[in-house]
Amino acid sequence: MELKKISENMWGIPKEGKMNVDVRIFASEKLLEDMKKDDTLKQASNMAKLPGVLNPVIVLSDAHQGYGACIGGVSAMDLENGVISPGQIGYDIDCSVRLLKTNLKEKDLKNKKEIIHSLFRAVPSGVGRGSNVNITYKELDEVLKKGAKWAVEKGYGIKEDLEHLEENGCLMPCNPDDVSKRAKQRGIGQLGTLGAGNHFLEIQKVDEIFDSETAKKLGLEKDQITIMIHCGSRGLGHQVASDYIKLMEDKYGWPEFDRELVNAPIKSELGKKYFSAMNCAANFAFANKQIITHWVREQMKHYFKDIKIDTIYEVCHNIAKIEKHIINEKEKQILVMRKGATRSFPNQPVLIPGSMGTASYVLVGTEKAMKLSFGSTAHGAGRVESRTKARKKLRGEDVKKQLNEKGIDVEAGSWKGLSEEAPSAYKDIDEVVKVSHETGIGNLVARLVPIAVMKG
């Protein structure tokens, strides 16, 4: 595989063999070295082999090896000849991030240890801990149809929240009949739960402002307290992906280069059904975070009577969307599949969470992203170290101690989970966002640093 430098922080793999298009990589030399160590680039070249893929396949600065497509990989598809692939979107459909702003300053949070503990008690997390929201299957169908709006109608949150969510918190078309009974059985007891793994809820402070005009528009200022929620569509979304992978392989077989990149034509009945089921899963994820937002507000009210908590934005990280882009100098509707990637449309807030205990960033989307990366940028720090290795290197107790020394309080379900998410197991988030900013596909607005973390 030939790797060419295009310009500063931009690299290319020209198409060769069975590749239909080139691969474009956004990375500094250091981040590129990390990508070379695992299968990231090989998986990107596989993405370029799918039928109907548009030039080029995008690899973002936080990319690492996934299954099927790499994490941090974007492919755009022609609607006529292209395919949709669950392995290019991810099992955790719409694993995403919501950012809330408060009218508090860091100095107001003297009892943050107690506060994070109360949030930990109010928001169910981990595995096997059920939801506090009891709904019927009929109501679940409404969740899948309406997304965050369902939650607001039920009294979880306010209408204004919806105005600040990607697609107002509801993706369409979304027919709940396209979601299997099995997927619904997995999801029905998990609405309003954080989950485990890399999912978290964090109290942060605005540490630095890079773009004061945009920050002002978003209502962000230095030392202000923000709250970030990172979770996805839980078991329902995982099962949707898995169901359609199997339906697609039964109907169309699978590509010889990776069974996980099994796909269906976008125009086919099965392709359309998957798109609709995927949207349902995303709507579950939107409703999920809407409910958690409500519980965060309720808890915070106990401590601060006049607290005001508003939603800044929520962005999807694992999703496929039909969007308008300029292809061969003409505006065209195409399908953009983002796996571990964030949409970065002009003036849209881009939220990039760090790993546990490191900074997170707010960026703003750009015109340049529309030209260079199908309106996409990075989604997070990206792992550099396996979970097993992280666990061997550091004990959860040590990770907690290190975080406490930095002034960060932690609530976690288990020591093991804590050690696996040790900040040293991740790429340098500062480097990841720097590449986005310098290549112009997402511009820096503000840096947020954690002061208290809750992890599933």
Add this chain to the structure above:
Amino acid sequence: MKYKFLPHTADIKFQAFGKSLEEAFENSALALKEIMYKKLKVKEKIKKRISVRGKDNERLLYDFLEEFLYLLDAEGFLLSKIKNIKITKIFITNKTKKINKSKTEDNKDNKINNEKVYNYKLIAEVIGDNAKNYNFTNNVKAITYNNMFVKQEKDKYICQVVVDV
């Protein structure tokens, strides 16, 4: 050795071994169990029978392992051990329409073909407890086909799996 873990940047990769295909499958489930709740001693209170089918061993393994994720999320069932696991090869009939395009024979050959194909069936007894009685946080989101294989090497079987965590 029942199973071993292999390096993988983001997810978890393992190989499970067995003298028979059944044993290799059973050990794959035990590897999955270790990823999620290594130190828990799960009581043997609930017994269930599971049955999955697949057109090849990889699909059978994928569906077999996924069953535990499903049982945990949907029914709160936490696996302790597996008993009486059996994999059999069965015939199923695929009804396919064979269309003869040869002009000389016109339409008379457009008949239904009863094509017999092999399929694999796994049945097992799974024993465990209600997850509510335990506290653990390591979720496995999904089983994947990435780098998956089931193969026979001399007198042993090897299953390789990457799970999304």
